[in-house]
Amino acid sequence: MTRLSLTARMSLMFMLAVVSVLTVAGVSFSELSRRHFWMQDQQTITEKLDSIQQILMASNSNLESSHVRLELNALLGAHHELEAVITTTEGIVLFSNSHISNLPTPFSQENADMWRWEHNGRLYRGMTARVGPQSGPHSATATLILDVTSHSHFFMMLERWFWIGLAISAITSGALGVVVVRNGLRPIRQVTAVATSMSAKSLKERIPLAPVPSELQELVNSFNEMLARLDDSFVRLSNFSADIAHELRTPITTLLTHTEVILSKKRCIEDYEENLYSNLDSLNHMSRMIDDMLFLAKSDNGLITPDSTRINLEEVVLKLFEYYSLLTEERGIDLRLSGAACIQGDSLMLRRAISNLLSNAVRYTPAGATIDVTIESRTDAVTLSVVNPGGTIPPEHLNKLFDRFYRADPARSEGESHNAGLGLAISRSIVEAHHGRIWCTSTNGVTAFHLEFPLRT
Incomplete structure (x- = not known):
C-alpha cells in the first residue's frame, strides 16, 4: 500500500x-x-x-x-x-x-x-x-x-x-495547500539534499539558519551539530589511522632491517640470539600498542565497565612510588605525597591511569627535582594532582594532550621506542569511565595533571 x-x-x-x-x-x-x-x-x-x-x-x-x-x-x-x-x-x-x-x-x-x-x-x-x-x-x-x-x-x-x-x-485550498506546504517544507528538502550529498569530503557543509522558519531551526541545528560531530570523528579517525600506520612502521621496519641483515650471511649462534632478542623487544612494543588501541576502542564504544569497590588512593599512590623508586633514585628525583581520600572504582584501572601520569612526570622532570602528588577531598568530589617541574606546555596544546598519538613538541613527545603516545588517552578513558574528568595546567615551568572523581552517595 x-x-x-x-x-x-x-x-x-x-x-x-x-x-x-x-x-x-x-x-x-x-x-x-x-x-x-x-x-x-x-x-x-x-x-x-x-x-x-x-x-x-x-x-x-x-x-x-x-x-x-x-x-x-x-x-x-x-x-x-x-x-x-x-x-x-x-x-x-x-x-x-x-x-x-x-x-x-x-x-x-x-x-x-x-x-x-x-x-x-x-x-x-x-x-x-x-x-x-x-x-x-x-x-x-x-x-x-x-x-x-x-x-x-x-x-x-x-x-x-x-x-x-x-x-x-x-x-483552491487544496492547490494553495500544496504550494504553502511545499514552501514550508523547503528547509527539510535542503536537509535531505545536504544529507544525500554527504561524503567524507563534504562533512564541513552546513545548512544556513537565516531562511529557516523558527519551527524547524531546532531540527536544522541538530542536523548541523550532527555533521560537526561526524566531521570531528572522521578527522580523528583519519588522524588515528595515519598515526597507527606511522607508529607501526617503525617497529616493523626495525624487524625487517634486523632480519635482512642477519640473513645476509652465515653467522654464529650468538648473533642469531641477539637478533631474536631485539625482534622480541619490537614485538612486545607492538603488542602493547595493540592492547592499548583495543582498550581505547572498547572505551569509545562504551564497553568498559569498571568495578565498584572502595579504593584508598593513598595506598595506590604509595605502591606506585615503590614501583618507580629505582628509576627516580638513579636520577635523584624525589616523590612526595600529601593528602588522603577514598573513592568507589576499579582498582586496576585507576592504578593504570595514575601510573601513566607518574611515568610522564618521571620522564620529563629534571634530575634532582621533586614530583608532588596531592589528594584533596571535598564534599562532592576527590581530586588527585600530579605536579612536576619541567618545560612549560603552550596553552594551545593543553586540550590536545589527551588525543591519541598527539605530540605537543619534540621535547615532550612520546616517540621513544617504548612509548606509543597512548598513555594520556588511556588515562582519560579510565577517568571518564568513572564519571570523572581529567585536565592539565602548565605555567612557569610547572606542569600538573588533575584527576577529579565524583563522590557517590
Whole structure:
C-alpha cells in the first residue's frame, strides 16, 4: 500500500480544515437566515392581527359596517403576498382576498402558533386567531396567510451557490495547500539534499539558519551539530589511522632491517640470539600498542565497565612510588605525597591511569627535582594532582594532550621506542569511565595533571 507523501497529507488536512470551516459557517448562516425570516414573517402577521383587533374593537360592535370593511381593505388589500379571511362567529365574511379554497382544517382553527403549509409548489405561513371581542356574536376569526415562496427560492439558490462555492474553495485550498506546504517544507528538502550529498569530503557543509522558519531551526541545528560531530570523528579517525600506520612502521621496519641483515650471511649462534632478542623487544612494543588501541576502542564504544569497590588512593599512590623508586633514585628525583581520600572504582584501572601520569612526570622532570602528588577531598568530589617541574606546555596544546598519538613538541613527545603516545588517552578513558574528568595546567615551568572523581552517595 502506497502511503501519501507529507505534502499530500498536509494539503488534504488544510483542504479539510477549510471545507469544515466553510461548512460550519454556511450552515450557521443558513439557520440564522431561516430563523430571521421566520421571526420576520411572524412579526408581520402578528402586527396585522393587532391592527385588525384595533379596527374591530373600534367598530362599536358594528362589524358589518362599510367603514370597517374599508379599513380592513386598506390594511390588508395592498399586500399581494398576504391573503386574509375574516369571518364573524355567525359565518359572515367581513373580508377575504384569499384564493386558497382548500386550507387544511387544523390551520383554520384558532392557534397561537404560526403554521407552515406547502401547496401547489408554493410555501405559505399563517396564523388563525380570534379578533374583536373574545366572545359573543360580535367576535370574529381572522386567518392570515403569507406567501413565503420567495424565501424558499432564496434558500434554494443560496444552497446551490454554497455547494458550488464549497467545491471551488476545496479545489483552491487544496492547490494553495500544496504550494504553502511545499514552501514550508523547503528547509527539510535542503536537509535531505545536504544529507544525500554527504561524503567524507563534504562533512564541513552546513545548512544556513537565516531562511529557516523558527519551527524547524531546532531540527536544522541538530542536523548541523550532527555533521560537526561526524566531521570531528572522521578527522580523528583519519588522524588515528595515519598515526597507527606511522607508529607501526617503525617497529616493523626495525624487524625487517634486523632480519635482512642477519640473513645476509652465515653467522654464529650468538648473533642469531641477539637478533631474536631485539625482534622480541619490537614485538612486545607492538603488542602493547595493540592492547592499548583495543582498550581505547572498547572505551569509545562504551564497553568498559569498571568495578565498584572502595579504593584508598593513598595506598595506590604509595605502591606506585615503590614501583618507580629505582628509576627516580638513579636520577635523584624525589616523590612526595600529601593528602588522603577514598573513592568507589576499579582498582586496576585507576592504578593504570595514575601510573601513566607518574611515568610522564618521571620522564620529563629534571634530575634532582621533586614530583608532588596531592589528594584533596571535598564534599562532592576527590581530586588527585600530579605536579612536576619541567618545560612549560603552550596553552594551545593543553586540550590536545589527551588525543591519541598527539605530540605537543619534540621535547615532550612520546616517540621513544617504548612509548606509543597512548598513555594520556588511556588515562582519560579510565577517568571518564568513572564519571570523572581529567585536565592539565602548565605555567612557569610547572606542569600538573588533575584527576577529579565524583563522590557517590
